[in-house]
Structure formats: C-alpha cells, structure tokens
Amino acid sequence: MTAVDASGTRSGDVALSCRAVERAVCDVWGDVFGVEVSPYDDFYELGGDSMTIIDVVDELSRRGVRVRSSVALRHHTPARLAESLTVHADRAPVPVPPTGDVRPRSWAEVRRRPTVVAPDGAGAALVLLHSDTHPQREREAAPAWRAGRPVVGIPAPGADGPLPAGADLADIARHHVSAVLAARPHGPYPLVGFGLSAVVAFEVAGQLRRAGHEVPVLVMVEPPAAGPASGFASSTADLLALRYAALGRRFALSGSESPEEVLSRVREEGWYDVDTSPTDLSRLQLAWADLALAVRGYEPDPHAGRVVLCLDEANAPTAGGYWSALVTDPVVHLFDYGVESPAPVIGDARLAALVRAELAR
Incomplete structure (x- = not known):
C-alpha cells in the first residue's frame, strides 16, 4: 500500500489520489465513530477530540495514509484533509504532454458551441454557463x-475546439452571447456561471444589458478574481505547467499514465462530460489555459444589476472582495466546505434554494 504523508511525499510505486485518501478517511472515521461518514462531516461534530485522533492517525497509517495528528485536527473534514495531503502537497510536476494546438485564425472559424436546452417549462429560460470541469454535475x-x-446550457469556452490565439474575455463573451441569443432570441436572461465561466458570465451580462436585454440576476458560483488578482500566470506555457502539476497532485498522476488511465481517474471525481474521450484531455487543458489567461487580462466594468456571489469560505477573501467592489449591491452566500x-457547492441544496428564490423575485 502506498503511503502519503502530511508533507505530500510518497512511498511505493503508486500514489494515492485525493479521492482515494478521502475514502480512506471516511472509512476510518466510520469505524472509529460507528456511523456512516460523508466527505464533509466534521470531526469535532462527530465527537472527535485530541484523544480520538490518535486512533484515527494509527488506523490511517495502517491503510497507507500517514498524517500528523496536528494536521488531521486542523483539516477536520475528510475532504479538507484529503486535499491537504494531495492537492496542496509539494510534489514533482507532471510532464506537460503535447497539446495538438491547431488554432483557428479567427472567431469566424470557431464552431458555434452547441446549446443544451430543456424546452419544457414557462417563463424566461435559466441560462447556465458551464464550468470546464463539472458540466455534468451542473446539468x-x-x-x-x-x-x-426552461434551461439553456452553454459549454465552457474551448469545450468543442481551441480558441483563436490571444482570445480576450470580451471576445469569448461575445461568442457566448451569440449562442444565448440563437437559443433564446427573447429575454429576459437570468444567468448562472460556474468557476472561470462565472467571470465570462459577468461580461456576458454586461454585453446583454448594453444591447438592451434584461438580465434580472447573475449568480456567480465559485468565480476567481480577474486581472492580476486572479493569481494566474501570464503565459500559456506557465499555465499549462501549473495545470498539469495540479492535476498530478489531485489524481496521483506521474505522467506515465495512458490517456485512458487519466480519464478514468478524473471521471471518478465527476470531471468532464460523459462523452469526453481520452484524446480530448490535452485539448481541454489548453482550453483551460486559454480561458485562465483571458481572465488574467480582463478588466471588468462595474455592474449595476443584481449579482449573487456563491463562494466557499476557502476562496471568499480574495474573490468575494474583488467582485463585491464591482457591484452596486452584491449578495454574498458563503459555503463552509x-x-x-x-x-460540493454545485450539489448543495442551499444553492438550489437561493437560485429558485432569485428566479421568483
């Protein structure tokens, strides 16, 4: 059994992925407390203390996960502890594979992104701007x-092919606006955007409003800050290197896996669409880098409409402050995962309730 310690070092031939560590922690806590444990259950709320953690750490070690008691007490849900041992660990970066970068010369050559429409229902359609990693969960x-x-779903930028070199966020948003208007020629347009696509949604909302369309509400789910505050690197090569390093840590990749093996691991955490093929993976990482670079170069104008920010507390200090400063009367909802x-935020019943409440306004 491979071991992962609190500094992120590994022993053995194969490392444990974030999901594998999370499962091990859930199983051990379940045995210790005699209950079924979910990834977001709290150690202290289950009755854990500084004495109980000794048994937990010992049992985790027997199952191949080495962690100090102080670390386990500080990261007191299975999901947080798993991320601390994998996603935030210091490991050798995974080699960046060739991306097969064949870019269109202009936006005229970019295929119109297909829209996923749920035609049943009444009233203005809810427009979803999907993230690059979790579109299936969002649907x-x-x-x-x-x-x-009704619901209209707009895939993330680059989901069906590369973007033109140097595409900026305003261009990406214009392409999205065209897709929205093609699917639903008449508004109003309540928008929900996820991750990097939440930043695109902010610009889409502005472009729609400037064109005379009504955007009653924009819900931004887990957006990063834009501009230099985003923390993104300033070149595609650097972004891809960081991306593959992050994927390597989360999914315990060494760089020697086949595309089929990589896809199998990422699908375990619900990443990507069901029809994503192994050959799509490198292109999708390039699309992420393109969008991250566009977000870094984006200078948003203030937004006078209603904006609801849904942020995990881990991301709230930077992203929440950034977007709140650009909105006249922001509404901020924090999640404590x-x-x-x-x-977890995508599937949270509280998010569903607040979106329904916004649509009912």
Missing part, C-alpha cells in the same frame, strides 16, 4: 434550480 443539479423554467473543488 444534473439544474432541475432543482430552475423553478419550472473549505475545499478547492466546486463539486
């Missing part, structure tokens, strides 16, 4: 949000 969650309305993955 599965949408029935709980839509309050009887304390992890980088947006998956």
Whole structure:
C-alpha cells in the first residue's frame, strides 16, 4: 500500500489520489465513530477530540495514509484533509504532454458551441454557463434550480475546439452571447456561471444589458478574481505547467499514465462530460489555459444589476472582495466546505434554494 504523508511525499510505486485518501478517511472515521461518514462531516461534530485522533492517525497509517495528528485536527473534514495531503502537497510536476494546438485564425472559424436546452417549462429560460470541469454535475443539479423554467446550457469556452490565439474575455463573451441569443432570441436572461465561466458570465451580462436585454440576476458560483488578482500566470506555457502539476497532485498522476488511465481517474471525481474521450484531455487543458489567461487580462466594468456571489469560505477573501467592489449591491452566500473543488457547492441544496428564490423575485 502506498503511503502519503502530511508533507505530500510518497512511498511505493503508486500514489494515492485525493479521492482515494478521502475514502480512506471516511472509512476510518466510520469505524472509529460507528456511523456512516460523508466527505464533509466534521470531526469535532462527530465527537472527535485530541484523544480520538490518535486512533484515527494509527488506523490511517495502517491503510497507507500517514498524517500528523496536528494536521488531521486542523483539516477536520475528510475532504479538507484529503486535499491537504494531495492537492496542496509539494510534489514533482507532471510532464506537460503535447497539446495538438491547431488554432483557428479567427472567431469566424470557431464552431458555434452547441446549446443544451430543456424546452419544457414557462417563463424566461435559466441560462447556465458551464464550468470546464463539472458540466455534468451542473446539468444534473439544474432541475432543482430552475423553478419550472426552461434551461439553456452553454459549454465552457474551448469545450468543442481551441480558441483563436490571444482570445480576450470580451471576445469569448461575445461568442457566448451569440449562442444565448440563437437559443433564446427573447429575454429576459437570468444567468448562472460556474468557476472561470462565472467571470465570462459577468461580461456576458454586461454585453446583454448594453444591447438592451434584461438580465434580472447573475449568480456567480465559485468565480476567481480577474486581472492580476486572479493569481494566474501570464503565459500559456506557465499555465499549462501549473495545470498539469495540479492535476498530478489531485489524481496521483506521474505522467506515465495512458490517456485512458487519466480519464478514468478524473471521471471518478465527476470531471468532464460523459462523452469526453481520452484524446480530448490535452485539448481541454489548453482550453483551460486559454480561458485562465483571458481572465488574467480582463478588466471588468462595474455592474449595476443584481449579482449573487456563491463562494466557499476557502476562496471568499480574495474573490468575494474583488467582485463585491464591482457591484452596486452584491449578495454574498458563503459555503463552509473549505475545499478547492466546486463539486460540493454545485450539489448543495442551499444553492438550489437561493437560485429558485432569485428566479421568483
């Protein structure tokens, strides 16, 4: 059994992924407390203390996960502890594979992104601007949000092919606006954006409003800050290197895996669409780098419409302050998962309830 210690070092031939560590922690806590444990259950709320943690650490070590008691007490949900041992660990970067970068010369050559429309329902359609990593989760969650309305889904930039070199965020948003208007020629347009696409949604909302369309509400789920405050590197090569390093830590990749093996691991955490093929993976990472670079270069104008920010507390200090300063009367909802993955927020019943409430305004 491979071991992962609190500094992120590894022993053995194969490292444990974030999901594998999370499962091990859930199993050990379940045995110690005699209950079924989810990734977001709290150690202290289950009755844990500084004595209980000794048994937990010993049992985790027997299962191949080495962690100091102080670290386990500080990261007191299975999801937080797993991320601390994998996603935030200091490991050798995974080699960046060739991306097969064949870019269109202009936006005229970019295929119009297909829209996913749920035509049943009444009222203005809820428009989802999907993230690059969790579109399937977002579509599965949408029935709980839509309050009887139709739903239009816009895939993330680059989901169906590379973007033109040097594409800026305003260009990307214009392409999205065209897709929205093609699917629903008449508004109003309530928008929900996820991750990097939440930043695109901010610009889409501005462009729609400037064109005379009504955007009653923009819900931004886990957006990063834009501009230099985003923390993104300033070149595609650097962004790809950071991206593959992050993927290597989260999914315990060494760089020697086949595309099929990589896809199998990322799909375990619900990443990407069901029809994503192994050959799509390098292109999708390039698309992420393109969008991250566009977000870094974006200088948003203030937004006078209603904006609801949904942020995990781990990301709130930077992103929350940044976007709140650009909005006349921001509404901020914080979630307490304390992890980088947006998956728990996407599936949270509180998010569904607040989107329904916004649509009912």
